[in-house]
Amino acid sequence: MLLYYNKSFLGLLVERRGSVFYRPGSLFVGVFLSALGGALQYWRDRREAEDEWAQWAPDIFHHYGFQAVGAGVTFAIVFRTQLAWNRYWEAVTQLHFMYSKWADAFSQFQAFAEVTKKAANGKGDTVKADRIRQKQKRIKVNYALLSAFAADRLTAGDNQRMEEVSVSRARTRATMRVDKEQKRFSMPEMIERQDHDRTKTDDGLYVVFGVPSDDQVRLLARSFDTVATIMYWIIWDLADAMKDIDIAPPIQSRMYQELSNGMLGFNNCLKIADVPFPLPFAQLLGMLLVAFSAFIPVYVIVFTRSPIAGPILCFLLFESLWCLNEVAKELENPFGHDSNDITLSDFHLNFVDSLEDISMAEQQVLLHMPIVLPEESLPNCSEEVPSEDRVISGSRFGTVLQRGADGDILLCVLGFGMLYNHAKLLAQASGKQCEGTANLSYALRTPPEDARDDGDAGVCVHFAAARAIKEGEELLIDYSER
Known part of the structure; x- marks a missing residue:
């Protein structure tokens, strides 16, 4: 996801990274249509000079047909762009919802565990305190793994996989599932937090507190849903720690509720990552756009009769509609590795940092003081x-x-x-x-x-x-x- 300064008008116009206007394909077609418009204007001028080839020069007596097609194409493109923006914003909303709920669940368990551990140390029950401490450590590690696998799953959604396969024809979800299951299990690229260089940016690298053990890797390789598997590990640890936590069970249930809400946000993101824009709509819009673009030079030259303004208007009219359709295609699939896609590794790193902030020892030293003054x-x-x-x-x-x-x-x-x-x-x-x-x-x-x-x-x-x-x-x- 690119951040930019929207008050810099000239800087925004010339920015090429993430732009759909400066893509070679659209620029080439726009220039070609402009040249075609100039050629048509030349033919019209030759007809007036009674050239033998001038009889083939185009002439339109009314613009109703072109305006009707143009209105339909414009409405369809704007409608698609609106739907695409709704998908993009829904993805951002659900992603924030997912991470906020998981962070809430972790902070609640951390607070419950620290209060229980403090009481156990006060009573001299070091065995119980150590048991709680081990649970805290393992749950913290598993939370980071949960975020890493969730982000990797969204990045490798079915829509993104269709961009990476060698064939461009449509495929069923069952075919994609079979291809995925036939491939060897691949772990997301991870690095432990103490070894991570924060000055470097790598969208495909996930920071964790501890890489999975060999037993965990074998279990994840056998799992069809790795995110659900890691979520089960966390819930199991929470349930196992319930007997030691000195908090009323109804209050402890809030942790499970927040975990469930976080999984709801993840599945809402997965819905966008796996379900594409409907094929019939995209196909029909593509046909209309190509047909409309083919008649742009004819329409513009006939009604402008200018060898200068005509080619310029051909270029701008084509670029406006074509690029708007390209924007819609960018927004429809918000997860991936493109410049305009949501950078999931940043969300994951912020989540891991929040886990570290909540669990650092200085927090407990401060909170154990009788009164904290400004x-x-x-x-x-x-x-x-x-x-x-x-x-x-x-x-x-x-x-x-x-x-x-x-x-x-x-x-x-x-x-x-x-x-x-x-x-x-x-x-x-x-x-x-x-x-x-x-x-x-x-x-x-x-x-x-x-x-x-x-x-x-x-x-x-x-x-x-x-x-x-x-x-x-x-x-x-x-x-x-x-």
């Missing part, structure tokens, strides 16, 4: 996640108070930390017991250099007060355990 409300503090053995609930140490933006408070603990998960925080204005009390939320951070006491500072606790704190105001911190 970055701009943390002046002078760099992020750090302290380990639990460094945090002592209820400890009292000397403090340094700093007032941040919007009344936020920065409390730097000069010691080995506190307030990890078990503190109830209250701030009271000095000398007041009730008035001015405000609950404080907090997050652990590394203290700034100027808040450290001989390098013995542990962590920095950032407070966000429910009311504005005056600069220099003394606070009393109560961090009693819940």
Whole structure:
């Protein structure tokens, strides 16, 4: 799929890549018809000079017949182009739908698994946590394989295969199926993500987290529908993990629903990739277009009577209708390797990147923190996640108070930390017991250099007060355990 800047008028006119106007075949026919129109105009001029061959020069007394044919051809071409655009846009819509639903299903399972794994680690059940971790890894790998095989299947649809076969005659779907089954199973070209060079573009290369094993390849070679086979692997792993996931089964069922919706989008794309534009319509339109084009020089020359404007109009009239029909043929088959086809490898790479984004370890480190505050409300503090053995609930140490933006408070603990998960925080204005009390939320951070006491500072606790704190105001911190 080509991206272009549609506000650059001249650049758009001269762009040759993906253009149907600059194709040698259409340009040759257009120039030929222009030359033929010039020859006809020459004959008409010779007839006026009473040349012996001038009696064969064409003459038309009324333009109704040509206008009637032209109106029918124009309507048929515009109608075909509209249907082709609908097919193209439907393909893009269903492709986005497919990948969004599969990404939703993966993110839901990843969240369920991480919450369960966190609870298992808290209880010391390392066996269960490791079992969940293995499921996460295998499902992630299979999701990438599912996308790769789905994209390859759409790229090698029946419409695209008809463009690649050596014969141009029409063939039945049964014949195509037999030919496909007689051929040896071929894997899509894949590369592992860590070995992929993102600076290179290769439409036929699919990035995965792990290539299929020999056993998987043998099983896929025996499968008539490889996408359904890999989908079954994912569903089996999800069902096997249900007993370990600490999420209610009705909520877990949402994952299966999103997977099913994604497969619906895939099959809607497959409908477009395998079902061509009807042969009778395409054949009839081709005949009408050829007949109409053959009479273009005669009609234009007779009614323009100009050796300059006539050939130019012949060229433009032919190119406008012929190229519009070529545009329709381009849009009818949106999946493939042509310049104007949808680049499925890009969709696949974006999907794999989203899987990696959701499952990267930094996500879990961030989400396991008690409270996450906006970055701009943390002046002078760099992020750090302290380990639990460094945090002592209820400890009292000397403090340094700093007032941040919007009344936020920065409390730097000069010691080995506190307030990890078990503190109830209250701030009271000095000398007041009730008035001015405000609950404080907090997050652990590394203290700034100027808040450290001989390098013995542990962590920095950032407070966000429910009311504005005056600069220099003394606070009393109560961090009693819940």
